[in-house]
Amino acid sequence: MEPLKPLEQFFEPDPRMMMFVVRPIGGSEFRAATVGDHYGDLEGLDLNPGVPESVVSYMNVIKNLYLYGWLCYPFFTVCHTHTAMAVEMALRLKIPNTTGMEDKRGLRSLMEQAVSKGLIQDSGFPSLPAKQAEAQRFHAEVAQMGIQTTIRNTSFVKELVESLPKLRNEFAHPHDAWIVSPCMALEPTRVAVEIINQLWR
Numbered sequence: 479m480e481p482l483k484p485l486e487q488f489f490e491p492d493p494r495m496m497m498f499v500v501r502p503i504g505g506s507e508f509r510a511a512t513v514g515d516h517y518g519d520l521e522g523l524d525l526n527p528g529v530p531e532s533v534v535s536y537m538n539v540i541k542n543l544y545l546y547g548w549l550c551y552p553f554f555t556v557c558h559t560h561t562a563m564a565v566e567m568a569l570r571l572k573i574p575n576t577t578g579m580e581d582k583r584g585l586r587s588l589m590e591q592a593v594s595k596g597l598i599q600d601s602g603f604p605s606l607p608a609k610q611a612e613a614q615r616f617h618a619e620v621a622q623m624g625i626q627t628t629i630r631n632t633s634f635v636k637e638l639v640e641s642l643p644k645l646r647n648e649f650a651h652p653h654d655a656w657i658v659s660p661c662m663a664l665e666p667t668r669v670a671v672e673i674i675n676q677l678w679r
Contacts, residue, residue: 480552480655483549483550488549489549490549491513491548491549492547492548492549492550492551494551495511495516495547495548495551495660496510498510498511498660499511500515513548516545516547516548516660517545519544519660519664520541520544520545520664520667523541523667523668523671524671525537525671525674525675525678526674526675526678526679528678528679529568529674529675529677529678530568530571530678532567532571533564533567533568533571533674536560536563536564536567537564537670537671537674539560540557540560540561540564540667540670541667543556543557543560543663544557544660544663544664544667547660547663551657552657554657554658554659554660554662554663555649555656555657555658555663557663557667558649558658558662558663558666558667559646559649559650561666561667561669561670562585562642562643562645562646562649562666562670563646564670564674565585565589565642565670565673565674566584566585566588566646568673568674568677569585569588569589569591569592569677570583570588572592572597572677572678573588573591573592573595573597584643585642585643585646586639586642586643589638589639589642589643590639592677593635593636593639597676597677598635598638598673598676598677599635599676600633600634600635602672602675602676602679603634603669603672603676604672605668605669605672606634613629614629617629638669638673642669645666
């Protein structure tokens with residue numbers, strides 16, 4: 479059970495953050511992660527100048543949730559949950575409802591529209607090549623262990639159309655008190671930034 483943080487411990491790091499270590503680039507030894515390292519996780523996750531202020535503000539709230547996870551670990555779960563909502567907000571602004579009726583489009587429908595219009599493409603994800611290379615390395619390593627895996631040939635954006643709405647719904651309608659790690663919150667934040675930047679290139 480998550481406790482209410484005592485007043486006298488308000489500014490102290492969540493004890494779970496003390497389990498994380500980092501190895502500086504070029505270094506050979508690990509050291510305890512610091513709040514500076516935590517801030518560094520968000521480096522490069524900037525939105526393009528043309529992104530509407532409302533979307534920038536929403537994403538800054540998400541980034542602050544990630545940062546405050548240093549003090550309250552469950553904030554990483556809240557951060558993860560809101561990344562898909564930021565994408566949906568951005569898509570509604572970029573692809574406005576022109577029917578004159580109530581906008582009942584969900585995240586999946588909006589993602590499908592964006593992909594069909596060419597607004598979101600695999601080539602627009604700067605982090606994708608590294609993800610694909612890591613998947614290939616993992617595939618090769620487990621194959622050496624006699625474990626068979628399959629790398630699907632589906633485009634990344636098609637996978638997102640399927641997975642992003644499902645993840646959002648899972649977190650929006652939880653069946654348990656889920657707690658995600660910093661890495662599990664950082665990756666969807668990165669994907670959200672890369673999607674939004676494609677909408678306003």
